[in-house]
Amino acid sequence: MPRRATPAMLITALLLAALVGCSTDAPVRRAPAAPAAPAAPEPTAPATPQVPAGHAPKNPYPVGVRDLKLNRDVRALPVRIWYPAAGEDGPVRRGAAAAEGRFPVVMFSHGLGGRPDDYATLLTRWAAAGFVVAAPTFPHTSRGADNNVLDVLNQPADVSYALDQVLALDGKAGDALRGRLDGERVAAAGHSAGGVTTIGLFTASRDERLDAGVVFAGTALGVGTAFAGAAAPQLFVHGELDEVVEYAAGKAAYDKVPWPKAMLSLPKGDHGRALLSDGATLRVVSDTSVEFLRWSLYGDPAAKKRIPTDATRGDIATFDDHL
Structure with a gap:
């Protein structure tokens, strides 16, 4: 379960000030590659996903959206939830009835100066x-907040708390998601400072409920690369022309992952503006990440076979595959 950041981590986190460029409107400041850290221990768990083999849904669902008002101690932590909905395909519907079935959960962390809706297309x-x-x-790193970059170190605990509350809806009488959430199939994902948050959930603040991770333009600054716990496959996505977090910083964190892993590198990619609007790059990123999640959370072997094809479609990206 997550634990509090140590003083040494807080000192290291001063370097996170370089991440104030997460917002597309913020001044550009480049984060250096992560400092050398002790080698991660050899994994003791099997290097395979920890979920049972199965099959992901073949046809897309309509999508519903709702909000959950949360507070962790004095930290306001509203959560937006997108979910498979019942009914006919069409625009995202607020408060739509949930589709039949039990669905894996993905916790997503936004970047500095961002909000969840910025990533709605993905x-x-x-x-x-x-x-x-x-x-x-997040209370201090979202758009309109006080932009306290050091608070990124508190965000892994925020995500774990939010996961507690989201999974509790599965047993809550009368809730629209009652019986729809599969707490045995959970991933974390995030962009930039949210990528730091996500790495932290597998290192210093390991949440053992997590079965997989997706890191967009992330770095291990402040959270380290001592990946711990059961094997949890990781997908890293990083632009080689990233003007905020150097590509080398993301690659350094990726190299320390001791589990099944892959890195989608975008030779013409920046810090992640392609994640915020539809286009050819986002389609490659979204299709690759969907198949990764289908494999790592549903245990779908056919999805794993499709990942390299989606990743290299259109020569938009290169793919380092160790899944």
């Missing part, structure tokens, strides 16, 4: 593919 595609996607708005 996250609704994940929901349409059969995942419940829950995205907190």
